[in-house]
Amino acid sequence: MSISTELSSPHNHTNCIATALNTATQLCFERGVQLTAIRQQVLELIWENHHAVKAYDLLERIKPLQSAAKPATIYRALDFLIAQGFIHRVESLNAFIGCCNLKTAHEQLLLICKQCNDVEERPANAVMQSLAQEFQNAGFTVHHQAIEIQGICATCSQLNKDEEIA
Template sequence: MDGIETDIPGAPHDHDACVSAALETAAELCRRQGSRLTPVRRQVLEIVWESHRPVKAYDVLARLSDHGRAAKPPTVYRALGFLIDQGLIHRIEGLNAFIGCARPNDAHTGYFLICERCRAVTEMASPRLETLLGQEAAGLGFTVKAQTVEIFGLCAACGGGR
């Protein structure tokens, strides 16, 4: 746990700290992996991290031109693809949108808690769940290679839980 993640979905916090930590982690991770965090890739990552809500590719495109960078869709898709490959962002299939990963340095399975009201997404880590799913699948003769679980509901701020 590196402190980027908020524990409670929707809880108020210093989000600038999230963004700068994410950008710092990304720069360091790319350096280590020998990949290049080019200015456009970095800017796309920053846009994805603007909030804890998933961002669609066309929103990224629009935000880039707000920043005075006239990017073309393929540029944005390539940058998003790069960030996914590096484990810096995740794709939420159910929303066709992207969310920053708070712990790109750890190999992990994404369990995404998605608030249907405010759209906040929290990435939940659950090694227990991962093991259990693997075991259940193995019982059916299936070898799990990757898991992405998208769970829809209400976050604490929107009246979920308790």
């Protein structure tokens, strides 16, 4: 595992992982639910970077640790992690990412870079407010929202410009 150069904003990813795992551990304790070995391993695998991860990739990567792992093993762990809010499902990719904002926990905007595969979560408060207004106008009661934007992130855009010049 390396500190990727692909990340949309360069950062010490070790911190991301540590924070995510510590927070998950604490929240599980508070909620009286179990962060079992399998669940924690899946969470760690998801957090290896900021890419969206496929379920069957997780399955391959967990096999060295859990030789008995089958699809259900992964999907059950994913279900748990989603229910606890530790990860998000990216609907448009059939994939999963770690949640960067465990504490604030509001629904977020996902910016998915097709070039580097990073997914950035953004609270996007202004968007969420106008959405709330729209729901009220429509008389619509929200259970779940997925706001997924595909395109090219700022970092990749800049890289592409640099390459054009060079």
